[in-house]
Amino acid sequence: MSWVADLRLAVRQLRRSPGYTAAAVLTLAAAIGANSAIFSVVRAVLLRPMPIAAPENLVVCWQVESGAGQGVVELTYRHLREWTAAGAPFIQSSLVATHLWNAVLTHDGQRTRLEFAGVSAGFFDTLGVAPILGRALRADDDVPNGPAVAVISHAMWVRRFASDPDIVGKSINLSGQPTEILGVMPAGLDFPRGAEFWIPSVPVLASGAAENVSRLDNVGVFYVLGRVRAGMTADAVRGRLDQIEAQLDQSTPGRLEWGDHAVVASLAEHVFGPVRPALWLLWASVVVLLLIACANLSGLLLTRVARARREDGVRLALGASRATIARLWLTEILLVAVIGGTIGLALAQALLRAVVALAAADVPRLDSVSIDLVVALFSFGVVLTSALLAGLVPMRAAGRIGIAGALGDSERTTAARGSLNARSVLLSVQIALAVVLLVAAGLIVRSFVNLQRTDLGFVPDRVLSLQVDTENTAEPQRAWMQRYLERARALPDVESAGAVFLRPLMLGPIGQGVRVLLEGQSPDDRRTIDANPTLNYQTATPGYFETMRIRLVRGRVFDERDTADGPRVAIVSESTARRLWPGQDAIGRRVRMSTFSAGEPRVAWREIVGVVGDVRYRGIDEAQLDIYDPAMQVGLDTDNVVVRTTGSPLAAAGALQALALELDADAIVDDITPMDAIVRRAQAPWRLSLWMFLLFAGLAFGLAAVGLFSLVALDVAHRRREFAVRLALGAKGGTIVGGVLRRAGVSVAVGIVTGLAAAWFGTRLMQSLLVGVRPNDRMTYVAVLAAVAVIVGISAYIPARRAALVEPQVLFRGQ
Numbered sequence: 001m002s003w004v005a006d007l008r009l010a011v012r013q014l015r016r017s018p019g020y021t022a023a024a025v026l027t028l029a030a031a032i033g034a035n036s037a038i039f040s041v042v043r044a045v046l047l048r049p050m051p052i053a054a055p056e057n058l059v060v061c062w063q064v065e066s067g068a069g070q071g072v073v074e075l076t077y078r079h080l081r082e083w084t085a086a087g088a089p090f091i092q093s094s095l096v097a098t099h100l101w102n103a104v105l106t107h108d109g110q111r112t113r114l115e116f117a118g119v120s121a122g123f124f125d126t127l128g129v130a131p132i133l134g135r136a137l138r139a140d141d142d143v144p145n146g147p148a149v150a151v152i153s154h155a156m157w158v159r160r161f162a163s164d165p166d167i168v169g170k171s172i173n174l175s176g177q178p179t180e181i182l183g184v185m186p187a188g189l190d191f192p193r194g195a196e197f198w199i200p201s202v203p204v205l206a207s208g209a210a211e212n213v214s215r216l217d218n219v220g221v222f223y224v225l226g227r228v229r230a231g232m233t234a235d236a237v238r239g240r241l242d243q244i245e246a247q248l249d250q251s252t253p254g255r256l257e258w259g260d261h262a263v264v265a266s267l268a269e270h271v272f273g274p275v276r277p278a279l280w281l282l283w284a285s286v287v288v289l290l291l292i293a294c295a296n297l298s299g300l301l302l303t304r305v306a307r308a309r310r311e312d313g314v315r316l317a318l319g320a321s322r323a324t325i326a327r328l329w330l331t332e333i334l335l336v337a338v339i340g341g342t343i344g345l346a347l348a349q350a351l352l353r354a355v356v357a358l359a360a361a362d363v364p365r366l367d368s369v370s371i372d373l374v375v376a377l378f379s380f381g382v383v384l385t386s387a388l389l390a391g392l393v394p395m396r397a398a399g400r401i402g403i404a405g406a407l408g409d410s411e412r413t414t415a416a417r418g419s420l421n422a423r424s425v426l427l428s429v430q431i432a433l434a435v436v437l438l439v440a441a442g443l444i445v446r447s448f449v450n451l452q453r454t455d456l457g458f459v460p461d462r463v464l465s466l467q468v469d470t471e472n473t474a475e476p477q478r479a480w481m482q483r484y485l486e487r488a489r490a491l492p493d494v495e496s497a498g499a500v501f502l503r504p505l506m507l508g509p510i511g512q513g514v515r516v517l518l519e520g521q522s523p524d525d526r527r528t529i530d531a532n533p534t535l536n537y538q539t540a541t542p543g544y545f546e547t548m549r550i551r552l553v554r555g556r557v558f559d560e561r562d563t564a565d566g567p568r569v570a571i572v573s574e575s576t577a578r579r580l581w582p583g584q585d586a587i588g589r590r591v592r593m594s595t596f597s598a599g600e601p602r603v604a605w606r607e608i609v610g611v612v613g614d615v616r617y618r619g620i621d622e623a624q625l626d627i628y629d630p631a632m633q634v635g636l637d638t639d640n641v642v643v644r645t646t647g648s649p650l651a652a653a654g655a656l657q658a659l660a661l662e663l664d665a666d667a668i669v670d671d672i673t674p675m676d677a678i679v680r681r682a683q684a685p686w687r688l689s690l691w692m693f694l695l696f697a698g699l700a701f702g703l704a705a706v707g708l709f710s711l712v713a714l715d716v717a718h719r720r721r722e723f724a725v726r727l728a729l730g731a732k733g734g735t736i737v738g739g740v741l742r743r744a745g746v747s748v749a750v751g752i753v754t755g756l757a758a759a760w761f762g763t764r765l766m767q768s769l770l771v772g773v774r775p776n777d778r779m780t781y782v783a784v785l786a787a788v789a790v791i792v793g794i795s796a797y798i799p800a801r802r803a804a805l806v807e808p809q810v811l812f813r814g815q
Helices: 003-016 018-047 077-085 123-127 154-161 210-218 234-251 267-272 275-307 309-317 322-358 373-399 403-407 414-453 477-489 526-531 544-548 574-580 649-663 675-718 720-728 733-769 778-805 808-813
Strands: 058-065 070-073 092-097 101-107 110-119 149-152 171-174 177-184 197-200 222-227 261-266 463-469 494-500 512-514 535-540 552-555 569-573 590-594 603-612 626-630 640-645 668-674
Touching (some): 003 018, 003 322, 018 275, 018 675, 110 668, 123 222, 261 267, 275 322, 275 373, 275 675, 275 733, 414 733, 477 494, 477 649, 494 544, 574 626, 668 675, 675 778
Parallel strands (some): 535 626
Antiparallel strands (some): 101 110, 101 171, 463 640, 463 668, 569 626
């Protein structure tokens, strides 16, 4: 018989069993669709290579100050210089700014704010990337008062300069300064993410007066990017850096301390953040789902093989070989897999749209996700693998068919029992894998609930955030901003308005840190100063706290009294007050810290006039120690405006933008975003994990429940004569039901215990995605166990109960 004939026969057989066909096809379609969708995301975001030499050997380093809750303590040129001299484990190293800086490009009569990365001269050499045009940065570019130069990204070259082949050597206007373009980097280089160009950082930090050179050692705004030898672990690098720091502290009395210890992350961990473990875990979950689907399909096929034994026996009696029988079953399995895979690809498109919608918009390379040829080939491989996995046990059972056994009464005994035993094992596997996914989903649900309950310290509803650049105005920025806010508060639908230096969740874990000196502490006591925590520094205008609805605990917020000529004051958060003055009232206390103003004394005393609630500025899952200066008393630009509206925040965007242009025709207003959208973006990795894990866990356990239902139904069908005899002899229906449930209960119990044990160890891989819950959270395990018990109980009871309700004479007639 040819393959064509086999295919025709397989089609007829599937058409004769529509229930089995639908169940098998949909089972595979769901699993293959999920695998294809998640694979396309993982491939585009995580697996597609960056144009960087051996990225697996690159690490990003910073420090932490655990006592102050500082998850990121930024580094300086001093750290790179000292670590290099002391024998840091880097083959090459450089600095890269911890967050993107911005400049205004004036080009073709338009002014546009662009984001760029400040880097040290060896940045591109450390990455191992060469420009496609021109040259990269050199050491003589990264010097005080050095030339204004830039290396631009491929995207900027294409989008803003129409791929001009003669762009190298041309000058562009960045924030009023002519800047020469040195080179163009290759396509795909997007590190740090979103940087349109790279400039040497020393000319920025040490421009102007010669004394500004000292800022290189005192201003921490960098990560250290290092290339290590192949095979060297992050733990080994971390240990060596901490050892170097300890040696330097011991050999250099009075050395300015920075963080407690080093943090070292691979480049991939640093670039992708919490999205990386979320995507890997999602892919692991869909692989588990695929295994469950294969086990389910294998169980369905076992049932078909058992029921087709007589038919296969007839074929053997008529001269067919066992190979022919096996080929017939293999054809049917492959046909089911191909149909399921085709439908699965269509499902993958819909699931892919859901993943992209749930993921944060700033996930690297998310815009390139698609179902392309590579994904289609991957899906084809998954289809073949699924067919082989699902067919192993049924094909083995079909290969054992004998003519006498297939045509005799043993069909109801040995063959049936072998099929049931095999299905019982497969059911245990399904339930175990489903329990693992249910536990993972439960932990993610609890984490997301904890995240939702987190007190952000502000109310994001009906608040619009926008950034206003006014660097070309004649008056000081703080005076202009005061006029702008006064006019903004008078606009229709505006309830209140204020401005802040860095709005909440703006730069992730990065912010402005400041050290303070308390009254009674000596400025010459280095140990005492180093013991004081680093505070998260902010400047705010009157109206900011009211607009964000930041809770006032004691004292007052900033108002019209806090001018440049007035007494210097400050506001601290509750956590800061407790840390600096435990058990005491912070109001009236004084702190000394940097003035952040040119032409003034470097440091000055402030009186604490208010205590406000903690605000999540640097991360949705971590609070900092905050301190605020009045915007009118410092030189830093307070340019992040927040406006509370009476209606939709975006409805006020046009009026706010027009007002800025009315006050300054060259003003740039951008980054216009509702605060609740900013919060949702910060929650995106958890939200994506939540919905995907719930979907996959639900599908997985649904398949396991169907498998249990069909197993019990098959057991009941093969024991009809036994039940008829027992009922005729006076057995109670409850006894029949209990016996059926006990037999199924063994497989269920094995699956549950195995699944709980696997989850107990496996969920530790989810630690980075958990918020306020441990991987071995007992409440989650108890809830999963209860849910599993209810569902499997119902799935087993329904077919078992049917056997007990049928009259014996009906059962005998069925024989």
